Amino acid sequence: MIEFDRVSLHYPGGQGGLSDVSFRLARGELAVLSGHSGAGKTSLLKLIAAIERPTAGRVTVGGEDVGALPRQAVPYLRRNIGLVLQEIRLLLDRNVFENVMLPLTITGHPPADASRRVQAALERVGLAGRGKEMPLSLSGGEQQRAAIARAVVNKPSILVADEPTAHLDAAYAGDIAALFRSFHTAGVTVLVATHDSSLFDEASPRRLVMDHGQLREVA
Amino acid sequence: MNGWLRHQASAIGRAFRNLARNPLGSLLTAIVIGIALALPAGGLLLLDNANRVVGDVSEKPEISIFMAMPPDAAATAEVERRLAGLDSLEAVRFVPREEALAQLSAGGLQDVVSDLAENPLPDAFVIAPRGNDPGAFDALAATFRSWPGVHHVQLDSAWVERIHALIDLGRQAFTLLAAILAAALVVVTFNTIRLQLMTQRAEIEVSRLLGATDNFIRRPFLWTGMLQGLAGGLVAWLLVAAMVAALRDPVATLATSYGASFSLGQPAMQEVMTLLAVAAVLGFAGAALSVDRHLREAA
Numbered sequence: 001m002i003e004f005d006r007v008s009l010h011y012p013g014g015q016g017g018l019s020d021v022s023f024r025l026a027r028g029e030l031a032v033l034s035g036h037s038g039a040g041k042t043s044l045l046k047l048i049a050a051i052e053r054p055t056a057g058r059v060t061v062g063g064e065d066v067g068a069l070p071r072q073a074v075p076y077l078r079r080n081i082g083l084v085l086q087e088i089r090l091l092l093d094r095n096v097f098e099n100v101m102l103p104l105t106i107t108g109h110p111p112a113d114a115s116r117r118v119q120a121a122l123e124r125v126g127l128a129g130r131g132k133e134m135p136l137s138l139s140g141g142e143q144q145r146a147a148i149a150r151a152v153v154n155k156p157s158i159l160v161a162d163e164p165t166a167h168l169d170a171a172y173a174g175d176i177a178a179l180f181r182s183f184h185t186a187g188v189t190v191l192v193a194t195h196d197s198s199l200f201d202e203a204s205p206r207r208l209v210m211d212h213g214q215l216r217e218v219a
Numbered sequence: 220m221n222g223w224l225r226h227q228a229s230a231i232g233r234a235f236r237n238l239a240r241n242p243l244g245s246l247l248t249a250i251v252i253g254i255a256l257a258l259p260a261g262g263l264l265l266l267d268n269a270n271r272v273v274g275d276v277s278e279k280p281e282i283s284i285f286m287a288m289p290p291d292a293a294a295t296a297e298v299e300r301r302l303a304g305l306d307s308l309e310a311v312r313f314v315p316r317e318e319a320l321a322q323l324s325a326g327g328l329q330d331v332v333s334d335l336a337e338n339p340l341p342d343a344f345v346i347a348p349r350g351n352d353p354g355a356f357d358a359l360a361a362t363f364r365s366w367p368g369v370h371h372v373q374l375d376s377a378w379v380e381r382i383h384a385l386i387d388l389g390r391q392a393f394t395l396l397a398a399i400l401a402a403a404l405v406v407v408t409f410n411t412i413r414l415q416l417m418t419q420r421a422e423i424e425v426s427r428l429l430g431a432t433d434n435f436i437r438r439p440f441l442w443t444g445m446l447q448g449l450a451g452g453l454v455a456w457l458l459v460a461a462m463v464a465a466l467r468d469p470v471a472t473l474a475t476s477y478g479a480s481f482s483l484g485q486p487a488m489q490e491v492m493t494l495l496a497v498a499a500v501l502g503f504a505g506a507a508l509s510v511d512r513h514l515r516e517a518a
Contacts, residue, residue, distance in 0.1 A: 049428070071518060079430035085250050088461070105431045107227055108222040150429070 001027040001158065002048060007057035011044050018043050018211040020057070025191060025206070027157070030184035031199045033193040035210030038132035041193035043088070044210065045162050048191070049083050050074045062157065074159045082151030082188075090135040096146050098132030101152045121149040125179060135181060138144045141172030148179055152188075159183050161192045163212070165199060173199055226438065234442035237415055248411050248447055252498065253454025255404050260486070260494055261459045266389050268483055269382075280356055280375055284344040284363050290316060294368025295342050301366060302344060307359065310347040315339045342368060353380060390435035399503055408444045408505025415443065416513045419422070423517075432467040433514050440510040441503055446500020451496040460485055 002025040009018040016039045024161055033041050046052040047059050048065050059066040064077055090099045104114035122128050125145040135143055143162055151159060161180065165173035177192075178201035184190045184205075192200065197207060209216050214215055238245040288297055292391035302311045319340040324332040348359055358376055363372045416423070423436055467483045487493070 010226055021418050049429070065307065075427070075430045075432045075435075079431075083428055085428070089421070089428075091425060102426065106426060106429055108225050110225070110231075152432075166342045 001025055001029070001062060002191065003058075003060040004044075004047075005058040005060070007047065007054045007059055008045060009040075010055045011102075016040060016043060016212050017055075018047070021213075021215045022057075023208060025189060027032055027189055028184070028187050029206060030181070030190045030200070031192070031206040032197040033191060033208045033210060034195065034197045037120060037195075039210035040213040041210050042162055043213075045160050045191070047159055048158070049081055050077055074141050079103070080156050080158060082154070082156040082159040084144075084147055084151045084159070084164050086163040086166055088135075088140075088147045090143055090146055090150075092135055096127060096130050096138070097133055099146060100131070100149045100153050103150060107154065115154050117155075118149075119185055121153040122146075124152070124182075125149045126175075132177055138158060139172075141175060143171070144168065144176055145179070148176070152183060156188070156189070158189045161194075163191075163193055163195065165196065166192060175178075185210065226435070230438035230442050233439035236445055237443045237498070240415075240418075240447060244337065245447065245450070246413075248407060249450035249518070251407055251456050252404050252448060252451025252502070253458055255400040255407075255450060256455035256498055257392045257458035257462075260402060260443040260455055261354075261462050262393040263390065264463070264486055264490075265457060266393065267384055269389075270386050272481055274366070282346045282360055283347060283373040284346065284369055284374065285371040285373070286342040287368050288339075288341050290342055291318065291368055298344065298366055298368060302346065304436065305434075307349050308346055308357070309349045312341045312345045314345060316342050319343060402498075404448070404498070404501045405508070406477075408447055408502045409509040411447060412440050412444055412506045412509035413513070416510065419460060427517075436514065437507075437510045440482065441506050444506020444509075445499045446502070448498040448505075449495060451502070453499030455498065456486070456491055456494055483485040497518065 002023050003025050007018055011017050016097070021040075021044065033044065035041050035112075043052065046059055047054055047066065050061075050069060054067045057067075061077060062080060063146045064073075066077070069077060075144055090096075094102075097118055097207070100118045101114055104117060109117070119128070122131055125148050127142060127145055127149060128140070130138070135146065138146065148161075148164070151161075159180065165176050165179070168176065173196065180190050181200065181202065182194055197205075252297065253366060270466050284298065286298065299311075299313065302308060303352070316338055320332060320338045346359075349354055360374045361371045363369055423431075463485050470483050
């Protein structure tokens with residue numbers, strides 16, 4: 001499903017990046033990516049979503065060579081990847097329902113079907129009945145849930161999250177981790193970058209550890 | 220509804236939202252575009268009206284033939300006979316020298332006429348040639364000059380040609396002005412859309428991460444530019460209509476004082492549609508340039 005083959009990524013100026021990273025994540029697998037700040041976790045996730053292109057090596061996602069993907073094809077790759085970012089990035093001038101609807105508007109879903117899907121996604125993340133509220137009226141944990149609903153509303157086969165529990169207290173963080181585990185149970189390939197991998201212990205995930213741009217340990 | 224129509228409907232909705240986010244700014248932009256378009260549109264409309272007046276006159280050019288003095292009835296009769304034989308004439312009117320003097324007297328020069336020892340005016344023919352070819356009129360006048368007993372031939376269309384030349388010059392000037400202002404309109408829309416792109420940067424970035432194509436991002440801004448141009452076109456039309464309404468009575472009064480009947484005409488529906496279409500296309504062009512530049516930079 002996701003394969004890195006001797007992948008390197010060098011940013012201009014030599015800051016951060018990846019060095020000779022290889023791993024393979026099978027369909028339906030749950031993996032936790034941990035490591036210190038600046039270790040390269042975000043860079044690795046950006047390569048999966050084609051936000052960055054590898055400087056060397058080959059990144060394959062769903063059979064597509066991300067590095068060789070033409071620019072026009074990138075949006076179609078991203079539609080198959082649910083992306084949850086460290087910054088929640090909900091649109092503050094739209095309510096929760098409209099935020100979650102955005103991926104379906106992008107793909108041109110019929111409104112009635114889109115509306116059903118949004119309701120289902122909100123229900124799945126525990127925000128049923130909160131669709132008309134504006135993002136700023138939600139707590140941090142609820143905003144992250146809304147962002148997760150937005151990431152999964154298109155029913156992607158891959159879910160990638162970058163520190164989704166970074167700004168949450170322990171209770172909220174546990175809830176969010178449980179959500180990701182439930183998507184894994186439903187057959188979605190899940191890769192979560194987190195500084196607290198113990199949140200996912202219950203699901204016995206695959207563990208990837210980044211250290212100064214290199215993948216030090218694969219367990 | 221198929222996918223393409225759904226995307227367009229969604230983009231139009233987002234375009235209206237873009238305009239509604241800053242209603243005063245949108246209105247002011249429409250007014251600026253409207254004024255820019257109203258200047259050449261109004262100027263060209265006035266020239267069209269002027270052309271209509273001159274066109275009416277130029278459709279009836281006259282050639283006057285003045286006979287030599289002293290009057291020679293035989294020569295006059297010969298000229299009359301030759302004129303009657305020409306097919307290229309629409310109308311021939313003989314003005315005897317007595318009638319010409321009477322007209323002069325009736326025209327307010329009674330005192331001058333009464334002091335004259337004898338009638339100094341020659342017999343004359345006023346001729347309306349057929350067709351509308353200035354070259355043919357010149358040839359006809361040259362023929363008349365060559366006839367015996369003819370002292371002077373006057374072609375009355377020369378001043379009309381000069382006015383036509385002036386109108387053509389004016390039209391070219393307004394067309395040039397229109398081209399310059401059209402470029403200004405594209406720049407105004409370019410800048411408006413650029414500002415909107417800046418204020419919606421977060422939304423665009425999130426949309427890209429969620430799988431939005433360039434077309435998805437481009438579409439609402441193109442509609443915004445087009446709607447902005449259309450609104451400017453409507454403002455221009457209203458301004459031109461108001462200008463015509465304001466000038467109609469003074470122009471009619473002026474025409475009446477010259478013994479003519481003339482009324483300024485409002486732009487025809489086809490002209491209004493052309494104005495709106497041009498405004499929309501220019502708005503679209505400005506938006507397309509702006510959003511494409513943004514997308515290139517983002518890439």
